Amino acid sequence: MAVCREVSKWITENVLVPVTRFITEARETCENIGQWVEEEVWQQVEDWVSREERRCREQDCNWWCACCNKWFCWIVTVLVRVLVWVLVTVVKWVVKLVCKIVVFIIGTVIELVLKVIHRLVTFVVCIFTDPIQAFKTLWDLWNDIVDTVKDIFDFITSILDDIIGIIEDIDKLLSGLGRTFCIFGKEMCAIFGAIFGFLRGILNWIRDIVEWIRDTVDGLKDLISGILTLNLCDITRGLGIFNIVRVLASITKIPGIFYVGPREQISQAAVDEIIKNAIEQAFSDDPQRMERSKRRARLGGSPVGLPIRLDARRMAIHSSEFLRQLHREGVLNIHAIAGRISDCEGKFVSTVYEGEVVYRGTNTTVSQSDIDTFLSDGPEAVAAFTVYPIKRSLFRRYLTTARRKGFQIGLNFTWGSIIDVAISESQFIPLGVEPTEDSEGISQRALFGIAGRPSENEDLSIVLNIAIFGYKNPDTHGLTSWHRSRQFQSPSGVTFRTRFPEVAFQYVLIHEIGHYFGLNHEGHETANFIMWSPVEGTRDLGDPALEILFGSGGPNFTENDAREVWNWITTTPQATNTCLP
Secondary structure, X not given: OHHHHHHHHHHHHHHHHHHHHHHHHHHHHHHHHHHHHHHHHHHHHHHHHHHHHHHHHHOOOOHHXXXXXXXXXXXXXXXXXXXXXXXXXXXXXXXXXXXXXHHHHHHHHHXXXXXXXXXHHHHHHHHHHOHHHHHHHHHHHHHHHHHHHHHHXXXXXXXXXXXXXXXXXXXXXXXXXXXXXXXXXXXXXXXXXXXXXXXXXXXXXXXXXXXXXXXXXXHHHHHHHHHHHOEHHHHHHHHHHHOHHHHHHHHHOOOOHHHHHHHHHHHHHHHXXXXXXXXXXXXXXXXXXXXXXXXXXXXXXXOOOEEEEEEEEEEEEEOOHHHHHHHHOOOOOHHHHHOOOEOHHHOOHHHOOOOEEEEOOOOOEOOHHHHHXXXXXXXXXXXXXXXXXXXHHHHHHHHHHHHHHHHHHOEEEEEOOOEEEEOOOHHHOOEOOOHHHHOOOHHXXXXXXXXXXXXXXXXXXXEEEEEOOOEOOOOOOEEEEOOEOOEOOOOOEEEEOOOOOHHHHOOHHHHHHHHHOXXXXXXXXXXXXXXXXXXXXXXXXXXXXXXXXXXXXXXXXXXXXXXXXXXXXXXXXXXXXXXXX
16 A cells, blocks of 8 residues: 555656646746736837826917827827837737646647556555555546546636726727827817727627626536536536626627727726825926826826736645645535545535645646545645645736726736745634624734734735635635724735636725725625625615616726825825835
């Protein structure tokens, strides 16, 4: 028996893990290409364009040549924006997609071949020393094949996410082109804003269709893999493909094309004015800082937005006695999180984490045999692995949603790689939230300290957000430790947990970030507002239904939200000094 398991462990540690770790790093590099181009190239150009557009708008018209100075200025900014957009977008997406496709094909084939060899060698060794383990190895091989099928589905959804990203890049270009006409006054701004807004409405509708297809592919993956691996959680999640409301909403949104796009164009102009007024009021006695702050917020550009860095992290529990204890006590179910044989902890799927259990430094799911051996014999009996509360791809979707909605309050979110926060103390799993348990947010702030957040002089232009393994109050979806002008506390940040269905709970992260920047639940009484809280109930169902069926398809921030955020940024000293230095 010992020889059987030692052989399996040796192959995993010395062959499978090193190779798949390299493949994982290559895939992450491909994923990060687009974000790097966005930050280092596109945003730099947009900064210049926004300054030029504002200069063009503010200069007086030379009537003797029919405003030729403004026309020339307009032509230059439009040409620069279009040419750079074409160059940057084509390079970004071609490089990223080619990189992803090549790495996926090569990586998937290599990983599957290694797994097959691993299982066959282990089977041959075990059949003479531990026949029961030998037949478990055959089940592991079956799981490996199913994992490969899941990887193929995940790759398809990843490509669909990229298509959504391309659509959003086109949307940014149309928005920018529409706003360039504001150089010629409010009338031209309104006319061309409506025209380009209509085109943006069409793009929003197409994006919604692609999102529905992506969610359907995701659901099929869960349903098929759940049936093939006897995992009730995946089966239940997969039943979400029968969401008739999503299909109906895609059809009913067609008339909204004439409304949603122009509305967003008008709202963006309103946010521009809100930011301008807040900055001018805050720095009326410092013209240089006022101008510097306007440039930083990209006033006059498109999209308008103050650069804010999202420090994206997720809890990580390494294979240890601590993890075994959590499993034994029923706090976590490793089988359920890994997608192996499970009754979904006997709970409804919405309470189970859509996480992953992978070998350390890889995206390779831990085998059923290794999980069983770990639980029975301890951490040293198997190759090291890590349990996460959220899949990396799902985390990126939450971040992408936050970015899209952030522009509605004048914030431009960017992020880098998703980093681990290693946890080995029970006080964080689950996290205390009730006043009787954690009256001052002690546990959450301690968690932020572990993540490296300073206890003073925080840079509030960097928002720490951590995906966690739930809260002591099971009805809590997210929690913010924030700054208020009269109650300045550090360290700050937000935490959140995954919930099913994703289509509804993808807004939890941006809801908590809204709190971080000064927003509250008050004044948000229906589900069509991002800052609405289900705990406080809803005034009626009419407005949310209209927004889902005929509008943007989800909750939004309001102009008043943008006003509150910028009031907080420009009146809270620590926020002002770090966000608008």
